[in-house]
Amino acid sequence: MQYLSGIDRARAALERGDRFPAGALSAAVAESWQRCRDLGLDPRATPQGNVIAFSDVNRRRETNAALRRLALAEMQLLHSQIAGSNFMIALGDADGVVLDTISDQRFADSAAGRSIIPGSVWNESDRGTNALGLAALRREPVAIYGREHYFSCHGHLSCMAAPILDPGGHVLGLLDASCSEEARQQHTHALVRMAAAQIENGLIFQERAESFIFAFHPRVEYLDTLSAGLLAVSQDGEVLSINRPGVHLLTGLPATLGIHFDGLFEAGFGTAMDGLLSGGVIRIRDRAGSGVFMVCRQIGQRGIVERPQRARAVPAVLSSPGTPDFVCEDPALKRSVADLARAVALRMPIHVAGETGTGKELMARHVHDLSGRKGEFVALNCGAVPEALFIAEIFGHERGAYTNARADGAPGLARTADRGTLFLDEVGDIPASAQTALLRFLDSMEVRAVGSQKTHKVDVQIVSATNRNLEEMVASREFRADLLYRLNAYTVRMPPLRSRSDFALVVQHLMQKIAPGTAITDAAIARLSLRSWPGNIRELQSVLQRALVRQHLEFVDEESFTERETAPEDSCEDCRGHALSRHKCREIRSVFRASGDNVSKTARMLGLSRTTVYKHVR
Template identity: 75%
Template sequence: MQHLSGIVRARNALEKGDRFPVGALQPIVADSWQRCRDIDLDPRGTPRHSVVAFSDVKRRREANAAMRLLALAEMQLLHSQIAGSNFMIALGDAEGIVLDTISDQHFADSDAGRSIIPGSMWNESERGTNALGLAAMAGKPVAIYGREHYFACHGHLSCMAAPIFNSDGEVLGLLDASCAHEARQEHTHALVRMAAAQIENGLIYQDASKSFVFAFHPRVEYLDTLSAGLISVSLDGAVLSVNRPGKALLQGLPLVSGNHFDSLFEAGFGPAVDGLLKGGVVRIRDRAGSSVFMVCRQIGERRTVLPKRSSPSLPALVRKEDAPDFVSDDPAIKRSLNDLAEAAALCMPVHVTGETGTGKELMARHVHRLSGRKGEFVPVNCGAVPEELFIAEIFGHERGAFTNARAEGSPGLARAADRGTLFLDEVADIPLAAQTSLLRFLDSMEIRAIGGQKAQKVDVQIVSATNRDLEDMVAQRLFRADLYYRLNAFLIRLPPLRSRTDFASVVRHLMEKMAPGTPVTDAAISALAQRKWPGNIRELRTVLQRALARRRAEYIDEGCFDDDTPVVQLSSDCCDDCRSRPLSRAKCQEIRLLYHRTDENISRTARELGLSRTTVYKHVRDTS
């Protein structure tokens, strides 16, 4: 509380132009505020939103390809660690220019999220006090919480950034996590620092692919942690690089690249390697007389023996039994799911509608799980059953009941679903003649096989699905009205993929199922979101599979879809009027992207962005 009151007093002084209260701010924040004030930035104003050309973003990515590869993997791990916290993870280069982002969709759709995009510049002179810019300037981890940001419009955010160093101590890039101010902070800051250290260690392994990498620490139990020193050594004993913890542990010794291993450690290089290659831990002294434990983590030609990293100190996620195994963050789907468990408990027939590929069978299987039934889930594609055999397939038949009947007879699918669920897919294709029998079955839950004399009572949960308009078919007398109302006791409408608000979550969910742990950047998702998706989730799965096949690295970015979908070109995907005006370009891109994502709906785009329809039309009229 004392810290919060200090921030309030400091902000009041800032906005009045007075001196800042002593001790109310972190020194790094107070110094930054003063620099911003010295260049006449208005703390109550709007920061500049400069974005470099997309061609420059590509050049910067290529120049930092090794770091980017490692960083995207760490960003994906961070995404899983802090998911649900309304956050964004960004990778910047040494100049504070954003290269990639991976984010929670709620944050990505916010004003702050739309301003942190590939190519956006986060130097202090334009964006005021912020973690990414300060970490680049100071060369050390920085956390800026809430109203510590110079601009008042950023007061609801917290951001934590850590620099990524090469073995020579030069800043290669920056890792940043920005989140809602009320979300977790200290824990997130620690995770960001750990991720940056993991990237630095990964670079040592990459750079020493044909050399030895040894881990060392005074305590043996720390050899598998980020506190351990790492030293890469050539096959003849020349020191190539040492990570930051290693430099701290060997402080005062000649840590110059090219010096021999023997100049750092008392044990000769040959005897030390002999012991290390046996796979055990050896204990040796450094030239300052300190004892350390050492283990070999990599032998030349990338034979790495480092244990696979696991997510640190995070509680296991408890999966609710009634949680669907598909993405359901879209409000329309959430509304459908609200009372579904109660409907299943009452054995109400459930009818699922939606375009092809929207996940109707997944929803049907979810109904079956919610019902808690011990019987089988029995799907039947009504459109694939010949009309003359439909009743026999559903209700069964006795031996020799009709021509071409099975010699041994058939129990029927309804009997197979007893105490379980019968899923009638493509229910609109049920022949009219069979609809009467199905209606009678739904009313009585009794089945009589063709050629049989006895009726049998069954307990079946009915789920039906179609991509056609049953109401229209009823009006055209192609479907019985009484059967429609019986099937339609509980209706679920699945929205098409192009109109879902949880599109990013769907992409990440599918990717995690196909290639667990593969990073997907926000730019890749933005590129995908511009498609119409007539095949919906089924089509999206195919496109992602194709992207996995053609990728050239261990991540998916917008370049993986060049042959499938237009890529968001940050420098050119805007109207002619805004193309030559950098400050207007980012806003124009934002409007056009949302316009595509809302299926070119001007009214919805205007409503979601808080703009007039005239303003939206001005920016998108050339796309029609």
């Protein structure tokens, strides 16, 4: 006879309507299953998820604004700690209504991810046994692993939730981490509990800004940890707030709001304050006779004593050699990059094709990193060099080789890139007269400066890029076929942002580059995904920057992108008749407005010169 585990026997009993076998379930799960059974819920059915109106979600967000601001910061940190593990972090209010989520894209795209959305209600009576609903009922951290969920369709999920309580022990909100695995995630459960405790402490500091706040613990080395008690005290010594560890440490004493400091500690309030305000750690006894160390963390009305701050920045991840410094999870892009290292090892010229703003230069720099070359990465925008000077720019020139030549000559970019990489951007704009010389150079890797008889052998990795269709240019005789075949020995195609399956990862990656540690919600990413993105990643970066400038918040949600539609005429006269120029102009003018009409700030945010910005906004 096949041996059945405790959970197997329990589920079999549940679906037959029998009593649950003793010891097969924790008391919390067994009691929850029984409540669900009493409600007539069928464990084999699919629960009908209740989702409230978005206007109600916004009202609940406003009601919990202080909690939400602190929670989103913790959720971002929590997500960074368990990123890559197919997780979703959710914030719920006291009723179990989800307010915000931050997730890995794979989980967000799953059936479970699509059911945990802002406005979804996760109470026990509708959703059966689940961590969010049970944590709200029990007012304590709960983990529901796999088939401990009441509904069998949730059997592949593991969910860990912790309530966020006020000093009176009432539920303010709920923090949940869910993953698509049945395995027990003890480490994650601990992280969720710590994050909830951090939010509770943050609320005390936020809501008691005018009070004294003391940290206390029997061991001095624990004063800077989440195990320490926090006590908010008025100027007269009345206890206004106390955190959960504080209540626990004062077990047996009347640690309730409104009691005086002297009712909890033997040392009088005045005597204790003399030592605490000097900035030192004091040792006093509570009324039960236990000794504790105490330190002042906030001086009411006068300021804050320096206290440990939890790091908000996302921990740095050391990428392995050959890993791109950009998101590369889209299957089409992954296929293009798969054999790139081998092509570089064979010294093949690499061609990067893609629309404007798709990240062609980032890919070129990745090629340079893959090559392991010690020389420089040298970039040339082929469309920005006058035709008459193009050859001299690449190959250099001797002194006096032509009118306006540098007095001491110039080595040229090809020699500068020796033992490194020469990146020819906008290669479709290479003048016809220079294409022959470039082809000869690619064949021989020999450089002869303008006005010189000497040749120099160089060792250069060639990378080219363009947003134009070179095949069509060859057909129309604007580009040499033999030069194209020489440049595109190995081609990487950068997909447009609108078609990338890893869009959410791109957004999260950019957010962490622009504002490390700043949370962006799944709802915000979903709203961004609806746009067409003609400017691709460059445009997305500008939109995120504008949202951060405009919001003045520590997080970005979907309301951050409810900017007014840009009027067709919102571009300068020179750009109005050209689609690409018009789009770029609108982007510059929009960032200019968001920065308070600051030309320098706009130029810095968009990576442009001040002259270019001024040309579009004057």
